[in-house]
Amino acid sequence: MFNTFKRFENFGHSLNAPGYRILARATDDIRAAFDLAKKRGLTVAARGAGRSYNDASLNGGGIILDLSAMNLIQSWNPATGVVRAEPGVTLEQLWQKIEPDGWWPPVVSGTMKTTMGGCLSANIHGKNNFKMGTFGEHVIEFSAILPTGAEVTCSPKKNADLFHAMIGGYGMLGIFTSVTLQMKRLHSGLLSVDAYPAPNLRRHLFALQDGAPDHDYIVGWMDTFAGGSSLGRGQIHAARHLREGEDPKPQETMKLTNQILPPYIFGVFPKSLLHRFMKPFANNIGWRMVNLAKYVASLPKHTFRQSHAAFHFLLDYVPNWELSYGRGGLIQYQSFLPKETAESAWAEMLSLSQKRGMPAFLGVTKRHRPDKFLLTHAVDGFSLALDFKVTDATRPQMRDMLQEFDRIVVAGGGRFYFAKNSETTAETALAFYGEETVKKFKRLKKRCDPNGLLESDLYRRIFG
Amino acid sequence: MSESSKLTPSTPLNPRKRAIVIGASVGMGAALSRKLAKEGYSLALVARQKEKLDALCGEINAGGERLALAYPHDVSKYSEVPALLHKIVSDLGGLDVVVFLAGVNYPPGGNDKYNFENDRKMVEINLIGAMAWLTPVAEMFQSAKAGQIVGIGSVAGDRGRVANPGYNTSKAALHTYLEALRNRLTRHGVNVLTVKPGFVKTDMLKAAAGPTPFAIEPEKAADDIYKAMQKRRQTVYTPFFWAYIMQIIRHIPSFIFRRMSF
Structure with missing residues (x-):
């Protein structure tokens, strides 16, 4: 696997961290990446468009699970505004699909290059945060594969603890495989x-x-x-x-x-x-x-x-x-x-x-x-x-x-x-999250990832 | 390695380059490791002698920041290399530079003496050891389209001489191997630097047969190597004037050279 070693940077080009790139085309590839990591004693981090300003999608010396090819819009209903998409679908793909039907994503970032997986992981906000909240507040349901190999489905009611931790969890608990979102109605372009x-x-x-x-x-x-x-x-x-x-x-x-x-x-x-x-x-x-x-x-x-x-x-x-x-x-x-x-x-x-x-x-x-x-x-x-x-x-x-x-x-x-x-x-992260939150997150981490396979440079910096 | 032995993380405002130094524990390897740590590298120190390795590691980390990790390893255990390389690159959080310094010198003990076992050991460590490490490293750097390989050859590899055929051979072959890697990898954005030191005041020098003129301190050699690394040079002699000496020696005609005593 030495010939899969690639150089990865953050969006600002102020960091580089090479790792072994695995391109996921289907959910089985995600499980295979975890198996390989376990066998070689390596860690896995997910990467979509690589638009984070920091080390969220970097994993120096480990496996980079590239999800950009899992970019299918699985279903779109122009009557209800409900869309189901794979994690590599970008905001650009999404809005260009739904806008002609009179819909718009309820929350978008300042760039359209970001992916669904990235938007969920960072739980992004837009210029309407005071009104519409974060991206995660418009998720009806998502599926993910945990490092244990288990597939989970989460919604605000079902597996609610995981739902509220994986969204905004920076890919440290599991890998999103599909997300169902509610779009917002437009009356004009x-x-x-x-x-x-x-x-x-x-x-x-x-x-x-x-x-x-x-x-x-x-x-x-x-x-x-x-x-x-x-x-x-x-x-x-x-x-x-x-x-x-x-x-x-x-x-x-x-x-x-x-x-x-x-x-x-x-x-x-x-x-x-x-x-x-x-x-x-x-x-x-x-x-x-x-x-x-x-x-x-x-x-x-x-x-x-x-x-x-x-x-x-x-x-x-x-x-x-x-x-x-x-x-x-x-x-x-x-x-x-x-x-x-x-x-x-x-x-x-x-x-x-x-x-x-x-x-x-x-x-x-x-x-x-x-x-x-x-x-x-x-x-x-x-x-x-x-x-x-x-x-x-x-x-x-x-x-x-x-x-x-x-x-x-x-x-x-x-x-x-x-x-x-x-x-x-x-230390700073602990100070603003509070010990209770960090403990709760670590408990979930242990449950989802008992072997510590999912780690990014960000994870090691903040929770390592 | 335990959880507590994690390196200081690299951030945009405190970026660390990452290097593996093979043959780090003593002499030039130790001097170069100290130099690289000072110049902003996180280091994986690889050598056979665990005690010396730990001592050097402790010294480099004494400043408070954790900059170096120790990996005891014998370079003639070729099959250990791929797994160890995975582990090191994971611990370092990437890889920018690999320096191969591991080397032994066992003179046969006289211009009329022969010792196959010693010659074999020199080739196994100085040459095949380098190939075992640099093969996967070359593959990685080629794929990443970035990186730097530094191989420590010797002025002794520029000519086959009467005193130490096995050592000459191991270093000459290493030069050729590094040249071939350079020709493969330059087009992929990878620099391959061949360092040819003259005499350096190390333990190896004490074992050398014959006179050792112009011997320099290992720190001086380390400075020269670091400068050449920064300039991404292809071949460098340390100290520089060995380039001129070896130019002359390389051109001594064989009918004279084969009659010489050195």
Whole structure:
């Protein structure tokens, strides 16, 4: 099996961990992978699209079970909006299948390249977390194979403990083989989007909280370079679905041709080359200018209509944008804080990053509410996701800074999201999950995986 | 290995490269291991002598972070290699570099003496030992389209001389083997570095027959090897001037060379 050794990276290209790749085409291949792991004394981790910013789908020196080929939409009912899909089906496949019939996934990530297995494992959220919760809240039922070889079916009622632990369990308990989901009805292919500026952090958070009830989606962009009285300023995008009758031609706007992101900008320039032209700007001065220009452009308050795909999948707008961060790649640091402590914690973190000369290049805020899953990242509050460029020169200082961030977040009763953060230690994880939760998870782990076959680099870092 | 002996995890802000050093316990192997640990590598140290291996491991890990793991192994036990390699790569969390330094030198004890058993041991360890390890490693690196193989040859492999036919043969064959791997693997993005040390002040040197001019400390050799690794060179002499000396020696015509005493 030495000739199956492949190099795998995280989405940000800031980590690499080679392992033995096994491509699963059917559920029997999953069992075979567990058998092989047992025989060779190795571990197995699942991988779909590899879109996690950290080590969730890496298993250095172990087996990488590649589920991207199990990508069949097994059934779709346009009357009820219920879809059944294999774990390798991407959000892109899903929305392109259902949107022409007038449906949309209830929760989507900022990229459409993620797979069902990945969305379930990380229990992803979208810009509508405050209203629709996480991806897992729309699962009617799923099947999975446990490392013991047993096949289980879980729903909110049946095997409820496993249901609430495997969703958001980062593939550490079993491998999803099929998921049944409820989609959301659309009355138009367009969203109505309100865009308005927020001049400082307090107004920014207030805008997120205040704008949420009247909208279906809300997201903030933050100018991470602005300091002083403008600290935390940015722009809010709040969108709502069009009601029945608001769109005179829903059949027309829901056509795929009116949704798909154009491959060119200004109608002529290929976007696939754009990341190369962004590269010279990927430094403190370049991004300061970009942030400033973006803020100035955001000042006039306006309302416009935008297709679902264009509104949601911002990360796909420039293909391979993450390559513009250069050789060291990028990391994302996302913190979730209760609404009472968010302002002071983020003010401290933003000032710290500016003072240390390591400002984030991009900041994105969202509004959240808690959910019932065991390893939940959600709080009744907000999240702030910060993108940092990694270079050889700044690694040690940045590491120290992020450890300080972790302390600020934990002290503020905050949480982290393991599709994003790559530097969180086992101690920090224990601190925000609480001993009770970690014990409960480990008990389930022992039950599902008595031989410890399912392990990713993330698992070893957080629970190892 | 117990659960408590896990290496410090590699993260984007504390990335560790991963290397296996075979023949790590003493001399050049120990010096190179110390150097690599300092330069940000997580290490699997492989050698026969468990006590020395554990001592080196303890020394490297003394700083607080766990950077090295010890694997006692005799490179002439070829059939153990695949399973051990699986285990090491799993413990290291991947693999970037493999350094094969294991080697023995048993001079026959005079220019007119012969000793097949000693010659055989040298070939079994210096050459076949290397092939046993580097075959699966080459397969892995070829598949991953990344990696670096470092083989420690010797100036003694550049010419067959009167003093030690078995040693010359084992090292010359190793050079050829490494060259062949290089020709196979360069197109897959893998670097194969052949290191040809002159005399290095190690235990092996004490056993050497004849004069040992320009002997250097193992630390100096380790620095040279590390530099060559970073530049992804193909062949390097340490110290560098052996390249010129060996250029001359390689060109001494046979009618003279076969009459020489060295």
